[in-house]
Amino acid sequence: MDTVGRSIIFSQRRQLESFGERLKKFGVNFAVCDVNGQLILLCDGGRPKSSPEQLIEYSRQALSQNGDKDSPEKADVLLQQLGDSSQVLATVLKFTSGRSKRAESVAVALIDMGDISTPVAHYSPDDMAGMNAAPANIEYLTEMLWLLAESFQAAGKAEEQIEKVGTELSQTYEELVLLHKLSTNMKVTEQDTSFLQMACDNLTAIVSVEGIAILVEKLVDNEPQLAVAAGSGLIEIDERMAAILHSRLTEQVNNGKEALLDSEVDAPFRYDWPDNIKNIIAVPLFGKEKTESHFASRTKNGNNIIGLLVAINRIDKPDFDSTDVKLFSSVAGSCAVFIENGRLFTDLKELFIGSLKALTSSIDAKDQYTRGHSERVAFISRWIAERLVAGEQLEEEQIHRIYLAGLLHDIGKIGIDEAVLRKNGKLTEQELDRVRKHPSIGAGILSAIKQMRDIVPTVLCHHERIDGKGYPAGLVGNQVPLGGKIVGLADSFDAMTSKRTYRDARTVEEALVEIEKGIGTQFDEQVARAFLNSDVYHLWDTIRDGFCEINGSSSFAEYGTAAVGTLIG
Amino acid sequence: MSGKKVLVVDDEIHIIHVVAIKLRNNGYEVITADNGAEAYELALKEKPDIVVTDFQMPVMTGLELIEKLRQTEQTKDIPVIMLTARSFAISKEQQDSLQITGCLSKPFSPKELLGNIEDIIYQKELMVNK
Numbered sequence: 001m002d003t004v005g006r007s008i009i010f011s012q013r014r015q016l017e018s019f020g021e022r023l024k025k026f027g028v029n030f031a032v033c034d035v036n037g038q039l040i041l042l043c044d045g046g047r048p049k050s051s052p053e054q055l056i057e058y059s060r061q062a063l064s065q066n067g068d069k070d071s072p073e074k075a076d077v078l079l080q081q082l083g084d085s086s087q088v089l090a091t092v093l094k095f096t097s098g099r100s101k102r103a104e105s106v107a108v109a110l111i112d113m114g115d116i117s118t119p120v121a122h123y124s125p126d127d128m129a130g131m132n133a134a135p136a137n138i139e140y141l142t143e144m145l146w147l148l149a150e151s152f153q154a155a156g157k158a159e160e161q162i163e164k165v166g167t168e169l170s171q172t173y174e175e176l177v178l179l180h181k182l183s184t185n186m187k188v189t190e191q192d193t194s195f196l197q198m199a200c201d202n203l204t205a206i207v208s209v210e211g212i213a214i215l216v217e218k219l220v221d222n223e224p225q226l227a228v229a230a231g232s233g234l235i236e237i238d239e240r241m242a243a244i245l246h247s248r249l250t251e252q253v254n255n256g257k258e259a260l261l262d263s264e265v266d267a268p269f270r271y272d273w274p275d276n277i278k279n280i281i282a283v284p285l286f287g288k289e290k291t292e293s294h295f296a297s298r299t300k301n302g303n304n305i306i307g308l309l310v311a312i313n314r315i316d317k318p319d320f321d322s323t324d325v326k327l328f329s330s331v332a333g334s335c336a337v338f339i340e341n342g343r344l345f346t347d348l349k350e351l352f353i354g355s356l357k358a359l360t361s362s363i364d365a366k367d368q369y370t371r372g373h374s375e376r377v378a379f380i381s382r383w384i385a386e387r388l389v390a391g392e393q394l395e396e397e398q399i400h401r402i403y404l405a406g407l408l409h410d411i412g413k414i415g416i417d418e419a420v421l422r423k424n425g426k427l428t429e430q431e432l433d434r435v436r437k438h439p440s441i442g443a444g445i446l447s448a449i450k451q452m453r454d455i456v457p458t459v460l461c462h463h464e465r466i467d468g469k470g471y472p473a474g475l476v477g478n479q480v481p482l483g484g485k486i487v488g489l490a491d492s493f494d495a496m497t498s499k500r501t502y503r504d505a506r507t508v509e510e511a512l513v514e515i516e517k518g519i520g521t522q523f524d525e526q527v528a529r530a531f532l533n534s535d536v537y538h539l540w541d542t543i544r545d546g547f548c549e550i551n552g553s554s555s556f557a558e559y560g561t562a563a564v565g566t567l568i569g
Numbered sequence: 570m571s572g573k574k575v576l577v578v579d580d581e582i583h584i585i586h587v588v589a590i591k592l593r594n595n596g597y598e599v600i601t602a603d604n605g606a607e608a609y610e611l612a613l614k615e616k617p618d619i620v621v622t623d624f625q626m627p628v629m630t631g632l633e634l635i636e637k638l639r640q641t642e643q644t645k646d647i648p649v650i651m652l653t654a655r656s657f658a659i660s661k662e663q664q665d666s667l668q669i670t671g672c673l674s675k676p677f678s679p680k681e682l683l684g685n686i687e688d689i690i691y692q693k694e695l696m697v698n699k
Contacts, residue, residue, distance in 0.1 A: 206680070
């Protein structure tokens with residue numbers, strides 16, 4: 001028995017039970033037997049009755065005689081005579097599927113009138129008292145059974161309707177849950193495509209399609225192109241296909257349509273597609289209005305198409321329809337917002353780091369010998385921070401901060417007279433005093449900016465020494481924050497290896513010797529060791545080469561952008 | 570995982586239908602009730618393998634139903650999943666003490682519910698086969 005038949009039996013069970021109860025009044029027995037030969041109901045009316053096995057046999061006979069009647073709508077009641085005295089009425093309870101229009105047998109209802117020669121026990125003192133299975137009463141019982149079969153059919157139809165509604169509702173629930181999931185998972189992150197992949201996977205799960213893909217614009221060899229960013233199922237989009245999709249979708253959008261919809265059902269197709277495509281839907285991802293866009297394809301109403309969501313070959317239906325367009329558009333909308341947010345965040349970081357570098361470069365440029373110094377110190381500080389071991393392994397965020405502190409460590413020089421910074425000879429005590437103010441000036445400038453507060457201590461302390469002879473505060477040993485120790489060392493190394501007004505540049509070997517000598521006095525042992533044990537020559541070459549990729553670390557520009565994410569993320 | 574019996578209890582008829590259809594289409598036998606008292610009687614009679622119930626219902630709430638099930642010898646070990654619009658009203662302690670296997674808030678994904686049920690049946694089969 002299939003699921004709908006089973007469910008009908010279950011929902012009708014109470015009706016069948018109460019029918020049987022009422023029949024007891026007539027002293028007859030009522031039974032229901034399913035198509036598998038199981039007796040699922042037996043109401044005893046008090047008469048000597050047929051055995052369960054006999055009832056099952058009767059129902060089998062009824063099924064074979066009546067089970068596949070051509071006129072599914074009409075119910076039929078059979079009278080079976082057994083021996084001289086036993087009579088059983090049987091009717092097949094059927095379910096007519098709206099889809100197949102065929103009547104399926106679900107069960108057999110039987111009224112067992114038992115041995116008609118024995119008197120009937122009666123239960124109520126009404127007109128029916130004393131009734132026995134005379135022919136006229138057989139007619140009556142036959143009518144009742146017929147009515148039962150009819151109402152059973154009607155119940156089946158209603159049940160099928162409910163099932164259809166329930167299935168639609170179920171689908172709607174899935175869509176709701178998907179949209180909710182997309183909204184709650186949208187975080188402003190880097191351009192990672194896991195959000196887009198999640199959208200694809202979830203969409204494929206609730207809409208039966210062969211394949212779904214999300215394409216996003218990107219620059220490939222400085223040419224704008226739509227490339228697949230995420231996908232699910234069986235779908236292949238190469239460059240050519242992407243370009244075709246893009247232009248056809250743009251055409252549709254310019255004609256005021258929400259989506260590109262095409263299917264074999266609208267034969268011939270509006271467009272010409274590869275053979276494996278039977279129907280296709282594509283919706284645009286709109287980006288923010290920009291005055292300049294990667295793509296020349298601004299649509300008529302000024303919207304920028306930054307990508308598209310495409311699906312092919314609907315499995316459970318012959319083609320896509322407007323409900324699909326709405327769902328896909330919603331999903332595409334979420335994806336577009338996600339992408340744009342990510343880009344804005346990246347733009348913001350690039351703007352920020354760009355400004356910082358412009359600022360530090362201009363400060364470095366005040367003195368021709370310090371050009372590029374801040375960027376080098378940032379790089380060296382990061383180098384040291386990455387190589388600290390023995391209990392001091394640093395989190396990536398901390399390394400980012402040390403890097404940025406290295407970049408900004410001399411920002412306080414903006415408050416120092418240029419004449420002093422550029423002076424050729426030795427500085428007077430007064431002038432030295434003024435120069436020594438630059439860490440505190442720098443710290444002061446940075447502490448006014450909320451996002452910079454984490455790097456203030458490093459900037460303030462980059463001229464401290466662990467023997468307490470540093471400035472501005474003369475901190476001793478571990479009073480000096482780790483960042484200060486690192487940037488201080490990086491600063492010194494770069495200073496040693498650069499030409500100055502009063503001396504030539506030292507070689508790397510000489511610088512390393514100096515640093516070794518300074519352990520315990522100027523430099524912290526652990527920090528210095530980490531530096532000395534590293535491949536300093538490699539570091540040196542990299543710096544002189546202009547900071548190319550080393551050891552998988554990203555290039556200078558990218559690292560800077562990632563690092564500021566720590567401050568403003 | 571077919572041939573398993575699920576009792577679905579909710580006073581909202583459309584929820585019953587959504588769940589019943591999903592489960593039946595995946596080979597489960599579904600029996601239903603629209604209140605806790607009826608559900609309890611059905612549970613005793615039909616011995617379902619899993620009960621899926623709403624929380625907020627007239628006559629007997631879902632929690633009361635589960636309490637009763639847990640107090641009755643024949644039904645105390647039946648796994649229960651709660652489907653409810655008021656999932657915030659049930660604390661973690663209550664969930665644990667009443668041995669509620671899972672709690673899904675409405676609107677729920679019928680697929681997810683099916684997945685949870687299949688997991689439970691699978692776990693049960695593992696235990697039985699040990």
